[in-house]
Each structure stands twice: as structure tokens, then as C-alpha cells.
Amino acid sequence: MSELLEVSDLVIEYHGATVVRAVDHVSLTIAPGEVLALVGESGCGKSSLARAVVGMEKPRAGAVTYRGSEVPLLGVRRRRAQFTSIQMVFQDPNSSLNPRIRVGQQISEGIRAAVERGDEGSQPEEWLERVGLPIEMVARYAHELSGGQRQRVAIARALAARPDLLVADEPISALDASSQASVADMMRKLALDAGAGLLFISHDLAIVRLIADRTVVMYRGKIVESGVSDLIWNDPVHPYTRALISAIPEPDGKGNLPAAPAADAPEEWRMTLPEALDRA
Amino acid sequence: MSDITTPQTADAAAASTTPVLTVDGLTIGIGSRKNVKSIVKGISLALTPGRIQGLAGESGSGKTVTSLAMLGLLPSNAVVGGSIRLGDTELVGMTHRQLNEIRGRRIAMIFQDPSSSLHPQLTVGTQLTDHVKRHMKMSSKQARAHAIELLDRVRVPNPAEALARYPHQFSGGQRQRIAIAIALACDPIVLLADEPTTALDVTVQAGILHLLRDLADERQLAVLLVTHDLGVMSAIADDIAVMRHGEIVESNVRSEIFVNPQHAYTRELLASLPGAAGFEEASE
Amino acid sequence: MRKRRLKIPAAWITPLGVIGAVIAIAWVGIAFTARLWVPFDPLSQDLPRLQAPGIDTLMGTDALGRDIFSRLMTGASVTIPLALMLVLMSLVVGTLIGAIAGYFGKWVDELLMRLTDLVMAFPTVILAMVVAAALGPSLFNAVIAAFVVSWPQYARMTRSIVLGLRTQNYVMAGRLMGFSPFKTLRVDIAPNVVGPILVLASLDVGTAILLLSGLSFLGLGAQPPTAEWGSMISAAIQNFDSWWIGLFPGLAILTVVMAFNFVGDSLRDIFDPTSQVSRAGARS
Numbered sequence: 001m002s003e004l005l006e007v008s009d010l011v012i013e014y015h016g017a018t019v020v021r022a023v024d025h026v027s028l029t030i031a032p033g034e035v036l037a038l039v040g041e042s043g044c045g046k047s048s049l050a051r052a053v054v055g056m057e058k059p060r061a062g063a064v065t066y067r068g069s070e071v072p073l074l075g076v077r078r079r080r081a082q083f084t085s086i087q088m089v090f091q092d093p094n095s096s097l098n099p100r101i102r103v104g105q106q107i108s109e110g111i112r113a114a115v116e117r118g119d120e121g122s123q124p125e126e127w128l129e130r131v132g133l134p135i136e137m138v139a140r141y142a143h144e145l146s147g148g149q150r151q152r153v154a155i156a157r158a159l160a161a162r163p164d165l166l167v168a169d170e171p172i173s174a175l176d177a178s179s180q181a182s183v184a185d186m187m188r189k190l191a192l193d194a195g196a197g198l199l200f201i202s203h204d205l206a207i208v209r210l211i212a213d214r215t216v217v218m219y220r221g222k223i224v225e226s227g228v229s230d231l232i233w234n235d236p237v238h239p240y241t242r243a244l245i246s247a248i249p250e251p252d253g254k255g256n257l258p259a260a261p262a263a264d265a266p267e268e269w270r271m272t273l274p275e276a277l278d279r280a
Numbered sequence: 281m282s283d284i285t286t287p288q289t290a291d292a293a294a295a296s297t298t299p300v301l302t303v304d305g306l307t308i309g310i311g312s313r314k315n316v317k318s319i320v321k322g323i324s325l326a327l328t329p330g331r332i333q334g335l336a337g338e339s340g341s342g343k344t345v346t347s348l349a350m351l352g353l354l355p356s357n358a359v360v361g362g363s364i365r366l367g368d369t370e371l372v373g374m375t376h377r378q379l380n381e382i383r384g385r386r387i388a389m390i391f392q393d394p395s396s397s398l399h400p401q402l403t404v405g406t407q408l409t410d411h412v413k414r415h416m417k418m419s420s421k422q423a424r425a426h427a428i429e430l431l432d433r434v435r436v437p438n439p440a441e442a443l444a445r446y447p448h449q450f451s452g453g454q455r456q457r458i459a460i461a462i463a464l465a466c467d468p469i470v471l472l473a474d475e476p477t478t479a480l481d482v483t484v485q486a487g488i489l490h491l492l493r494d495l496a497d498e499r500q501l502a503v504l505l506v507t508h509d510l511g512v513m514s515a516i517a518d519d520i521a522v523m524r525h526g527e528i529v530e531s532n533v534r535s536e537i538f539v540n541p542q543h544a545y546t547r548e549l550l551a552s553l554p555g556a557a558g559f560e561e562a563s564e
Numbered sequence: 565m566r567k568r569r570l571k572i573p574a575a576w577i578t579p580l581g582v583i584g585a586v587i588a589i590a591w592v593g594i595a596f597t598a599r600l601w602v603p604f605d606p607l608s609q610d611l612p613r614l615q616a617p618g619i620d621t622l623m624g625t626d627a628l629g630r631d632i633f634s635r636l637m638t639g640a641s642v643t644i645p646l647a648l649m650l651v652l653m654s655l656v657v658g659t660l661i662g663a664i665a666g667y668f669g670k671w672v673d674e675l676l677m678r679l680t681d682l683v684m685a686f687p688t689v690i691l692a693m694v695v696a697a698a699l700g701p702s703l704f705n706a707v708i709a710a711f712v713v714s715w716p717q718y719a720r721m722t723r724s725i726v727l728g729l730r731t732q733n734y735v736m737a738g739r740l741m742g743f744s745p746f747k748t749l750r751v752d753i754a755p756n757v758v759g760p761i762l763v764l765a766s767l768d769v770g771t772a773i774l775l776l777s778g779l780s781f782l783g784l785g786a787q788p789p790t791a792e793w794g795s796m797i798s799a800a801i802q803n804f805d806s807w808w809i810g811l812f813p814g815l816a817i818l819t820v821v822m823a824f825n826f827v828g829d830s831l832r833d834i835f836d837p838t839s840q841v842s843r844a845g846a847r848s
Contacts, residue, residue, distance in 0.1 A: 041481035090733040100755035113741035178552035249511035253538020260486035
């Protein structure tokens, strides 16, 4: 099997007062050295999918396969070494780092995971440098850093584990606007340098198109459009993708109001359009 | 930070109307007597009817604190200097009771997170009419009619029905519309909008932006739009002030800010936008 | 980088916290050294009976001609170490049970929490009395009785903290890196539980002293002739006219309980999550 990650026919449901189907028969693949973006608005199921990929969510149906073997649920038991090469970066930088442990030590835990798997060791300082932070930060605690710096440390820790698959769940949405694009770009470079696959989840199509080879657009738990990022950005086919792109305000200073959808959630957004899938 | 750029090409429309709210040399410090941390360091702004004044800047630049100061909503350990004038009334140094008269009636505010600015256990109707009845001394019947009109104005579908529902029964975008309706209930002349679309999806954001623009145009509201999102700024702000470390580094009409930025920080912000020339270079 | 460790946080320096700490440390010091310097043997009955406080006997003598000052000071060495031991035991057992219940969840949680519910359903003193009565009245049995009723609060608190921490991103990140359950508890969870538990423990020292003295007062703890505060007060009931017999042990209990409560309160301020949020940097 050449694919690094294969998600096939995945269904995730939440059982509360009513059954909510967050992910509805979704399939996708990521190859080594590929950046795949998963785009959609709140409640489309993209975060549930990301959590299922690393084993934090139990699939109702379907499977998540990593290098040919099914990703086990992240239960109480210790995760086997073969799966510690899947790492994740979370949305909220404030809860991503242990408040009582120095930054350097937290990165060291990532390094240890790599070494235990038989990978090359490294120093925490190297990783701080790679994410663009001063090496003195090894001795700092999380509360002494800004949100952006915390997120960079979280990225450094994930990369220190030398992942082959990095899952990033809205890693830039809590950052200042001026650093969003550069952090996204940095993640792409670092993942590719390591030969890893990157699953990048975001609601921001404008940034995603710059870093992702392929993009998957989700709406209400389903994939509505997928394929090469440039194609989707420049020539969207599905009505939802079109609405999504034309709603992004252009920062050109011309005072043009972005197009607003006529209704709150038009019925046409839900339709399946075969030609919008796997565009190449 | 010495090279503050002043507007050279004053828009004709702006010059013709007099400002309703003027901020002059506003300083805000927060902390105890011994250790006051200066957050806003002498900024000046003017809001005119029918125009949207943008206040751009990143987290920690002091933009939210500035808007809170206009409502007198700063924490008790804040030290405010300078002047904020609403028409001829000086707001700095006013008592809470005097400010209460102005808050909500003359100056209204909407926040980033509509779900936390609405009371979860009261119906939309109650929240809208209570406000109106108290401030504008309307009868229940009049207030109800007024509330329906307001909801209709902010384009909440089925306004009469919506009055009986609770905030959680609406989507995030509809909740923000309701929050705007409540803000408009007493016919304010100034609307402060602090990151009004940041918590919303882009497709929903587009609708709210249309609404804010229309309200400014039709009701001749003076709007202060606080946001870090330059896309949003570009879409609806008429004038933009760029804030950094508590100071306004550049202030001008929209087109000048985007096309002909004077201050290095403004250029930096523009260059960091996805798709900007600076970014493409960086990603080589 | 070491600075943070050495610096005494400003929050420590509250008047009540300092007073509490001084009194608490003084009492602990007395508890461990009293036997070396008290003027009289606390058990010898050589002095005149029921002598009012004076120059020879600072706090007077009791009905058996024992020096109350000496008994009071040596009483500290009975009650305080036992109270500390009791708190330590409840802390260790309760925290362990709570952490296991919170971390492993499911049926483990159900089982352990039903057990704590069961214990907590009994009124504390009554349950302690039952245990003391069953095992026979002695100071050591009183400690066991008090332990039975005081560990569940630690279990409850630890469980709820662990439940909150378990889904924190950094705990998840550790699990993804192949941390064993034990390592997760040790590295990611325990350090974040310590603060609140220490607060609870320091507040609990006072409660423990009250409980132990209470049991002794009821005759279920220390047996005569042991000098113990609760039993000293109990003895005072027979000599109501001699106010000094009961007053001084009462004051001793009061000061020590208040001192530990003050320490606990200021510790609570230090570990308060909201004060940590403000240190981590507020938004603009």
C-alpha cells in the first residue's frame, strides 16, 4: 500500500438527546510528503475527522488505516511505537502545553518518542530554532510565552517526535493575523523536509490554498469538493465551495462587499456533485 | 513610532459632517497606584454619522480597551486621561449613573461572541422589549411592534415568531443579528462593533458585513469597527486607524491605507496577508 | 531562569496569610519541642488544685493540681502531629483513589465514587464515633476514625480535576507520544493537581484538629491522664467556676485552626486558576 493514511467510508456519530452524525461516509488518502487541507465551516465535521485520524474518536463505521494497519483508539493503554509517528497540533495554544513543565523538557518528550521508535535523537534547541524561536526558550514555562510562541512550541514538540503523519487541527486560527500565513507556511516546509504527510485542517481557504497540494471541502459531514488546491480556488464547481470563496472579503482597499448567500443554508449546498470530487 | 501619518486626502463627505463622537488624546493605564501599565498612549479619533471608522491592530494593541473606554466599561483599576466627547458631553470622568443613561441609548455596542452577550434564559422578545420599555418608555404593545420591526430590519426571518424563542435556538449568525437588533433598539447614534464577525463563518460574516454597511448608510449611524481582519476592514470601513502598542501609527481613508500605506507597520500588516507579494516571496 | 523559583510571590504577602503562617509555625514548633522546656511535668499532680492563673502557674492549675500551661503546650505535641498525620494519610489515599477514578473512568470510576458517596452520606462526627466506639476509645483509634471520614473529599476533588485535565490537549499530546498511563499521571496530571490539593490540605488541618479534639471531648479519643485539648475542655465542664481550665485549651484550638485556615486561604489565592490566567497575559 503506497498511501500513508487511508480514511475509508468513515462515519462518526455523537449520541446525546439526538444522534448527530458529524462525519458522514468520508474517504480520503494522504501520501508521504503530501499536504492535504481539510476545509469547512464550523460544525462541518472536520475536527471530528482529525480526531478520528489520530484515534481520539471512535468511528461508528468505516476505518482509518495508517501504513496498512488500523489506527487503534487512544485509550488508557500506552500507544504502540508504530503509531507514535502520528502527531497532532491542536487549535488552542493555551491548553497545548503543560503549564508546569519547562518548554525544553516538553520538546524532549517528543524526542524521546522518536528515539524509542528507533529514530535519530536530537536536541530541543534545534527544534526551537526550526520553528523560529530563540533557543533560550528551553528554560521557559508556557505562561511566559505569547499565544503564537506557544503554538510554535507545540509544533516543535510534535515535529521532535519525527512524525510521518502530522495532523494539525486549526493550528493557526488562534494566532494573530500577521503570523497566520507564515506559521502555516512554516508547517508545510518542516513537514515536507521530514518527508511527512500533513493533514491541515482550517476554515480559511485563502491560506490553505497557498500551502496544500490537495484540498478537501466539507459541508455538514460530507465531502462536497476535493482535488488539486489551485483548481478548487480558481475554478470551484460545487455551489458551496463557490459561496465559500466569494464570501471571503478581498483586502484590496476597494470597499467591495463580499457576496453573501441568499439564505442561511441553501439546499443546493447539500447536493452531491460527482464532477466536483477528486478534481485533477 | 514618531512618524504618525495624518490624513492628507480628506474625503469630501467626511469634511462636510461634524463628528458625533470625538476622542482626543485618550490615555488608559491599568494597574495599582504604584504600578500602572500604560495600554493606550494618547490616541485621537472622530466618528461621523454614516461612516464606519475602522480600528485595526493585533492582540495587545489596545483597540478593545479603547472601545470599552467609550462606554465606561473599563475595570475599576483603570486610569483614563484625555477626552471622549459625545456631541458636547464629556464622557471621561462621568459617574456610573450618568454613563448608564448614555450607554445603550446614545452609544450601543456589539461584541465578538453573540452567545455571551445574550441572556441564555430569556426569550429574544423579552430581551428586546425590556430594553425598549425601560429606555424609551413605550407600552408593551408598542414595544412588541418595535421589536418586530427591529428584527425585520436586521433580517431575522419570521420576526414575530422569533420573539418567543431563546438565543440557543438560533445559529451564530442569527444571534449576532439579534445582538445588533438589541443594540439598535433605543436608536443610538454611535455603534461600537468589537470584532463583530470574528467568531462567525465567512459565509455568515458576509451577511453581517452587508447589514452593518446598510445600517451606517440608512440610519446615519457612526460606527467604530474594531477588527484585526484587514479583509473585513477593506470591505466596509471608510476610514482606518492602525493601532500598535497603544498608539495610532497611521490614520487615513481606506483606499490610502491599502494602496499607499505610509507607516512601516501598516506595510508589514499588509504584507503578511495570504497572497500578498511579501508572502509569496517568503515562501520561496 | 531560577529567579521564578526563589522569588516569594507577592500573593503570599497578605497580612492574614503572614499572621496565619507565623502562628501555625509557632504551634508546630511548640508541638515538637514543648516537652523540653515546659515548667512542670504535665502529668504530675503536685501543685495546689484549681489555682487561678498567676506568676507560678501562668494559666492556673486544674482539679487534680496539674499545671495547665504545661499541659497545654505538651497537648500541642499530641494533637498537632496527629492532625498532620491524619491530613497526610487522607491526602495520599484520597488523591490516589480520586486520580485513579478520574483517569481510568468507566466502571473503575463508578465503583470508587459510589464508595466515596457511601462514606460521605454519613455525618462526619457520627461515623467517626461509630468507628471509635467499635475499635475502643483511644487517640490512635480516633485518628483512624477521622481518616475514614476525611479521605473522600480529597478523592472527590482530585477526580474532578483529573477529569478536567484528561481531555486537555497537552495530555493528549503526551498520549500520542506513547506515554504510559503512569507517566501521564506523573508528568501531565500530578503537577497540576498538587496546588489545589495543598490548599485543601492546609484548610483541612484545622478541621482535623477540631475533629480529633471533638472526639477526645466526647471521650472517644485521648484517655486520661493524657494532656489533650479536647479532653482538657471536657474536664473543665466539671469545674465551671474555674474559667481558666477550659478557656486556654479553647483558645489554643481557636488559634491553631484559624492559623491553618488563613494559610489555606492565602494558598488558595496563589493557586487560584483565575490569577494564573491573568499572569499568562490578558487579551487587548
